[in-house]
Amino acid sequence: MNEEKIIYILDTNILLHEPFAFLSFKEHDVVVPMTVLEELDSIKDRKRDVSRDARVAIRALEDALANATPEQVLAGVPLPNSTETNASGCLSIFNDFSLERVTGNLSYNENDNRIINTAIHIQNTQKSKKVVLVTKDINMRLKAKGAGLLHVEDYRTDQLINDIQFLTKGYHTFDGDFWENVQSCESETEGRNTTHYVKRELLPSVYMNEYLIDEGEHFAGKITGYDEDNFSFADLSRERLMAKNAWGISPKNIYQGMAMDALLDPAIDLVILTGPAGSGKTLLALASALEQVVERGLYDKIIVTRSTPEIAESIGFLPGTEEEKMAPWLAAITDSLEVLHKQDENMKGSLNYIMDKANIQFKSVNFMRGRSIQNAFVLLDECQNLTASQLKTIITRCGEGTKIICSGNLAQIDSNYLNALTSGLTYIVERFKDFPGSSTINLNGVVRSRLASFAEENL
Secondary structure, three states: OOOOOEEEEEOHHHHHHOOOHHHOOOOOEEEEEHHHHHHHHHHOOOOOOHHHHHHHHHHHHHHHHOOOOHHHHHHOEEOOOOOOOOOOOEEEEEOHHHOOOOOOOOOOOOHHHHHHHHHHHHHHHOOOOEEEEEOOOHHHHHHHHHOOOOEEEOOOOOOOOOOHHHOOOOEEEEOOOHHHHOOOEEEEEEOOEEEEEEEHHHOOOOOOOOEEEEOOOOOEEEEEEEOOOEEEEEEOOHHHHHOOOEOOEOOOOHHHHHHHHHHOOOOOOEEEEEOOOOOOHHHHHHHHHHHHHHHOOOOOEEEEEEOOOOOOOOOOOOOOOHHHHHHHHHHHHHHHHHHHOOOOOOHHHHHHHHHHHOOEEEOOHHHHOOOOEOOEEEEEEOHHHOOHHHHHHHHOOEOOOOEEEEEEOOOOOOOOOOOOOOOHHHHHHHHOOOOOOEEEEEOOOOOOOHHHHHHHHHO
């Protein structure tokens, strides 16, 4: 083994987060403690969505070690796709039951402690190599450092940005008047639509369907194309964006105007809405859904699903059908429906009528796998609590004629091993930022109430 190699010890949550994670370390060595296999074994038979990831991880490890002898498994088996050179990485299982007790180590009563002890033991016996424990558990990282482990890291191969402030917002704001920054421009007009062509140097970082606004009261545009020298944008005007209307709802600020433009555009298949609580993500999405399903007849039904924190994979103890079980988690949707129909004489009757007329279906994230959703308007709420792989599972369910809205607040993540940088919501914002069929809008500003606005800024 090359002395420059790093030895990575994987925690269970890494393999649950990404079952093939052990293949991501290339020329370095990967150690899976026996305790991790025990935890995967205890999880694989649970009636929870995470059990599938445990089974996939177990099968992947078995495939990698299938032809190895017990001695080779302990010593290290070359990782799949690695070369025959000294730089190839190895995968090994560490039998922590044979670990010698070292004074000062953590108690063996907890699985986390046994994994940390394994890492410390390898660090003590492999002093010429860098030993790194990889875990998404923040508290475990703190315990490992306190116990004397020199290197502890999070798993970041699915992290596309290093600072959340660099996350694409979906629009560019220009100081002053936009046209004062433009030195040359060519324009084309077709009917009511005008497209302008401007030098790329004005906006070096540009993506499809991004919006352009300035500090004035009139200008607004939307990127329609670009090359190395120029970019083109449709001249929308603020007045046109602010005049958007869906199911009686109009934008309260320019950010909601941009969001509603994307939500009502049939050429956009995926709309990603980010922003603080109270910025109108759910209300705008639901109003746009009702407008296009009931009034315009563009879609056949509305499917509403969301992540349910803590027991996201376990809704079985609640009585009733799937939709009745999901009702407590989808109160945000029913609250928004009430807001949209609060002026009706018989609000309850209106809600029942519209639920039937728009064919609104409440579905659990669990049961989205394996489906093919055709000609539907899909609302996926609370996306910040989903991993990249979970979001991929849901988005790939969307068939012909389906539009999906992913919304979430990166400041309200409930998952134990996700943060704003590793959330699936952040991942898809970055992955889809230049896809012609998607649009991202960060709803900047709380419109719920002055109390909510003050709380968002000061708490």
